[in-house]
Amino acid sequence: MFVWLHGGGEGGVENTDPYVTLLGNKVSVYGSEAFQEAIGGANVLVPQCPTFWLDPKGNQIAGGNASAYSDGTSYYTKSLMELIEMYKEKTGSTKVILTGCSNGGFMALRLAIDYPDAFIAVAPVAEAMQERFLSDEDLNKIKDLPMYFVYSTNDPVADPTLHEIPTLARLQALGASNLHIATTDQVIDTSGTIETEDGMPYEYSGHWSWIYFHNNEVTCNDCGLTP
Numbered sequence: 001m002f003v004w005l006h007g008g009g010e011g012g013v014e015n016t017d018p019y020v021t022l023l024g025n026k027v028s029v030y031g032s033e034a035f036q037e038a039i040g041g042a043n044v045l046v047p048q049c050p051t052f053w054l055d056p057k058g059n060q061i062a063g064g065n066a067s068a069y070s071d072g073t074s075y076y077t078k079s080l081m082e083l084i085e086m087y088k089e090k091t092g093s094t095k096v097i098l099t100g101c102s103n104g105g106f107m108a109l110r111l112a113i114d115y116p117d118a119f120i121a122v123a124p125v126a127e128a129m130q131e132r133f134l135s136d137e138d139l140n141k142i143k144d145l146p147m148y149f150v151y152s153t154n155d156p157v158a159d160p161t162l163h164e165i166p167t168l169a170r171l172q173a174l175g176a177s178n179l180h181i182a183t184t185d186q187v188i189d190t191s192g193t194i195e196t197e198d199g200m201p202y203e204y205s206g207h208w209s210w211i212y213f214h215n216n217e218v219t220c221n222d223c224g225l226t227p
Helices: 019-023 027-031 033-039 077-091 103-114 136-142 164-173 210-214
Strands: 002-005 097-101 121-125 147-152 179-184
Touching: 002 027, 002 103, 019 027, 027 033, 077 103, 097 103, 103 121, 103 136, 121 210, 136 164, 147 164, 147 210, 164 179
Parallel strands: 002 097, 097 121, 121 147, 147 179
Antiparallel strands: none
């Protein structure tokens, strides 16, 4: 089973529905023939959070500055894991791959730390788990789990110097055995259809590295252990 956890813009319970998590970004690609063939066939679960995955109390307003409320924990950890287990059993899935972007990348790491034996791989994209919230005990739980971090070095929302870079360095120091890293210096349109006035590819926010992820344009530029 493949689980995608949405970012901060796709949560909520008012004037929205689960289709927001599918259409807010290119999440529908997980149902495509190309993806299903590449992964060997997988059931796909795309849950929606009422507020933010990184909301520690479950009462923050979706669409606000989620990071300002974060303390590294989530109000939704237990209930989300129960949902994953329920659908795993319902679909007869035997393995679970966990991924998500930004706020969802935070939750992917949180779940992996709290339930390290539940997943066969985790891929946090532009993850919003601040390194200062992670203890060595936390990182030791996941250091041998296959992990694939994707981010852009110019991310203005989840600053890599506060998130991925120090986290990856600590995982390296702990002897992480299956760590993969894909970084870019910016996020630009590669479709050839969106350009600037001078004909250059349009540049998106550096936070939006999930565009490359969903377009299958991510390349592991560091498949060793050096962030």
